Each structure stands twice: as C-alpha cells, then as structure tokens.
Amino acid sequence: MPAPEQFRVGLIQMSCSADPEKNLEHAMDMVRDAAGRGAQVVCLPELFLTQYFCQREDAALFDLAEPIPGPTTTLLSQLARQQKIVLIASLFEKRALGVYHNTAAVLDADGKLAGIYRKMHIPDDPLYYEKFYFTPGDLGYRAFDTAVGRVGTLICWDQWYPEGARLTALSGAHVLFYPTAIGWHPAEKEQYGAAQQDAWRTMQRAHAIANGVYVAAVNRVGHETGNIRGKQTFGAGLDFWGTSFLCDPFGAVIAEASSDREEILIGEVSLRKLEEVRRNWPFLRDRRIDSYAAITNRLLD
Numbered sequence: 555m556p557a558p559e560q561f562r563v564g565l566i567q568m569s570c571s572a573d574p575e576k577n578l579e580h581a582m583d584m585v586r587d588a589a590g591r592g593a594q595v596v597c598l599p600e601l602f603l604t605q606y607f608c609q610r611e612d613a614a615l616f617d618l619a620e621p622i623p624g625p626t627t628t629l630l631s632q633l634a635r636q637q638k639i640v641l642i643a644s645l646f647e648k649r650a651l652g653v654y655h656n657t658a659a660v661l662d663a664d665g666k667l668a669g670i671y672r673k674m675h676i677p678d679d680p681l682y683y684e685k686f687y688f689t690p691g692d693l694g695y696r697a698f699d700t701a702v703g704r705v706g707t708l709i710c711w712d713q714w715y716p717e718g719a720r721l722t723a724l725s726g727a728h729v730l731f732y733p734t735a736i737g738w739h740p741a742e743k744e745q746y747g748a749a750q751q752d753a754w755r756t757m758q759r760a761h762a763i764a765n766g767v768y769v770a771a772v773n774r775v776g777h778e779t780g781n782i783r784g785k786q787t788f789g790a791g792l793d794f795w796g797t798s799f800l801c802d803p804f805g806a807v808i809a810e811a812s813s814d815r816e817e818i819l820i821g822e823v824s825l826r827k828l829e830e831v832r833r834n835w836p837f838l839r840d841r842r843i844d845s846y847a848a849i850t851n852r853l854l855d
Contacts, residue, residue, distance in 0.1 A: 557703035559826055563729065563768075564593025564639075565819040566602075567798040567811045569776035572783055574603045574618070578626065582633055588818045589637035594663075595702050597642040599774040599798075600710050600735040601656065604646075606794075609780035609787040611686045618782070619648035622670055627659050635665030640700045642707055644733040647672070649689070656688045656709055658733060663701035671696055673709040674718060681739065681792055684711070697725035703825070707731040713758055713771070717849070723765035723838075729823055730761060734773045737794035751795055759805035766803045766832040768823050773798045775816060803831040 566584045570577050581602050588596045601607075603626065607615050620626060626645055634641040640663055647657035647670075656673040672691030676684045695718050697706040706727030712718045713732045722730055736754060738747045755771075762769040775796035780787035799810040800821035809821040832838065848854055 557701070558594075560822060560824045561594040561702040562592045563770055563800055563821050563823055564588030564591065564596040565770055565772045565798045565800060565809075565811070565821075566596060566598045567773060567775055567796055567817045567819065568599060568602060569816055570602060570605045570774055570778065572605060572781040572786075574782075577603050578629070582629070584816075584818060585633060585639070585641065586637060588820065589639050591818065591820050593639060593820055595640040595642070595700070595705060595729075597707075597731045597733055597770060597772045598644065599772045600644040600733040601646060602644065602733075602774070605778040605781050606735045606774070606792065607780050607782055608684045608687060609681045609778075609789070609792065611683050615687070615782065616648075616654060619646040619654050621649075622647050622657060622659055623667060624648075627661065627667065630659070631661050631665040631667065634661040634663060638663050640668075640702055640705065642705075642731050642733065644709055646687070653689055654687060655691060656684070657691075658707040658709055658731075660698045660700065660705065660707060668698040668700050669696060671707050671709070673712060675711045675715055677711045681787070681789070695721035695725065697722060697727035702823075703728050705729050705731065707733065710734045710736060713754070713761075716761065716764065719761035719765055723767050727767060728825060728828060729768040729770060730765075732758065732769070732771045734771055734798075735794065736773055737792040740790045740793055743793060747795075751797065755797070755799070759801050759807070762801050762803055763805045763835075764837060766828060766835065766838060768800065768802055768828070770800045770821075771798055775811075775814065803828050804835065
C-alpha cells in the first residue's frame with residue numbers, strides 16, 4: 555500500500571510522575587486521544603516512563619532499563635496496532651549486561667518494530683549526567699519505512715548538530731522527530747531562559763529549512779527533581795519548558811504547545827508541500843559534496 559501524500563502528526567507533551575507504571579498508562583491514554591483526533595504517527599517525549607533521572611549519578615537506576623523488544627515495546631506495539639498508528643517512543647534500553655542506550659523505538663501501524671535509533675550525542679552537563687548512563691549510539695542516522703512513509707528520529711542533544719539532521723534527511727526522511735527532555739535550571743531561568751529557549755527553537759527550524767523536511771520537537775513539561783518511586787535528586791531540579799512544536803520544510807511553525815501544561819499537538823504533513831519547497835529552495839541539489847571531506851575532522855588547523 556503506497557504511503558499517503560498527506561498525514562497527520564500527533565505530538566504528546568506530557569508531565570512525568572514518580573511512578574513509571576502510571577506514566578506508561580498516562581502516555582498510552584494520550585496516544586489514544588491523539589489517534590482519536592486523527593493522528594497517524596504519534597511521538598512521545600524523551601524517556602517518558604520516568605521523571606528525568608539523569609539529574610544524578612546513581613548505579614541503582616540502571617535497573618530502570620529494559621531490552622528492546624521488551625515489556626514496554628510489547629504494550630506499545632499492541633497499542634499501535636489497535637489504533638492503526640505509527641508510534642515513536644524513547645526508552646532506556648538495556649542492550650547487554652553493563653551496556654545501555656537512550657533509544658527511540660519506531661513501531662509501525664501493524665505493531666511491528668520498524669527499527670530503532672540510538673542517541674548519538676550524549677551530554678554531560680549539570681543535572682544532565684547522561685554519559686554516566688548511556689553508551690553513544692552505533693547505528694548511525696536512519697530513516698524508517700512506515701505506513702505513512704519514511705520518518706527519521708533523533709533524540710534531544712542530537713538536535714544541536716546539523717550533521718545528524720542532514721544525514722537523516724539524506725536517508726529519505728520526510729519528518730525528523732526529536733523526542734526531548736530540555737528545560738531550565740531554576741536559578742538561571744530569569745537571566746538566560748528566554749535566550750536558551752529561542753536558540754533551541756531556532757536550531758530545529760533551521761534543520762527544517764536546510765534539509766527541506768518537517769521537524770517535530772516533542773518535549774516534556776513541568777518541574778522535576780528526578781523523583782523515581784520516592785527517591786529524588788537533592789537540589790532545585792529542572793523546569794522543563796514544553797513548547798513542543800511542528801514546523802514545515804521552510805521553518806514555518808504549524809502547531810506549538812504552551813510552556814506550562816500537558817497538550818496533544820496535531821499537525822499535517824504534506825509531501826506535496828515538501829516537494830514544492832525543495833523545488834524553489836533546492837539546497838540538497840546544490841550541495842558541493844566534492845568539497846566537504848574535511849567535515850569529518852574534529853578541527854581544521
């Protein structure tokens with residue numbers, strides 16, 4: 555069956571509690587709601603099963619990880635098949651004993667696992683201690699054939715790197731999904747908050763323009779202290795800024811959420827629009843691929 559010329563995207567902006575089981579149930583309810591509103595591909599935020607646990611280094615938290623396929627993907631696969639949707643979910647993957655990844659599972663509308671993407675760029679910043687938990691991805695930048703066509707996914711810190719967006723677009727993705735967990739340190743919010751949020755939004759709109767693709771950024775919302783079943787980080791926590799959005803291939807924002815509440819965003823993707831933009835702004839055509847070899851160097855001396 556050929557992919558549709560148009561399809562609807564659903565983005566789940568949610569808050570996360572200290573109870574992973576409740577978060578999964580809540581996420582599944584929101585996915586059903588999005589499907590009921592006509593979404594044909596739905597994306598959840600980064601590591602939606604828990605509060606953002608990377609605010610501390612705690613070896614006991616490796617117990618949160620699970621294999622893919624595993625218990626959560628089994629339930630989400632059933633949900634995707636029941637709702638006849640493509641579903642993208644970021645999970646804490648246990649690949650082997652002592653090897654863990656931050657991984658996006660892409661589940662097709664028949665419930666089958668279309669593929670996985672392992673987060674390539676791993677941050678290490680105050681309250682974002684991801685290098686402690688996650689091995690960098692080794693699958694490269696990928697696009698997946700689904701019931702709605704080819705889609706690509708990257709994860710959070712990947713969104714600052716034009717190389718990842720470019721390679722995923724060159725793989726044929728029509729939409730780049732960025733499940734995300736990004737927010738403010740409360741003490742910095744007043745001074746730097748607006749600039750940080752604007753840079754985040756601008757960067758992803760730039761990916762859309764430079765590559766002629768739709769971009770969907772899917773963030774969580776609310777204040778979190780990394781509380782997992784009653785055990786939390788000592789400190790001020792993080793204020794996740796929401797504002798999930800979908801933009802078109804020239805960076806125009808189609809739908810955008812608030813900064814302070816849960817929402818389900820619905821927006822339409824049009825392959826005709828994508829082709830129209832690429833015909834008029836043929837950035838991919840005019841690339842000088844013969845001149846870019848040096849991009850693989852760390853620096854040019």
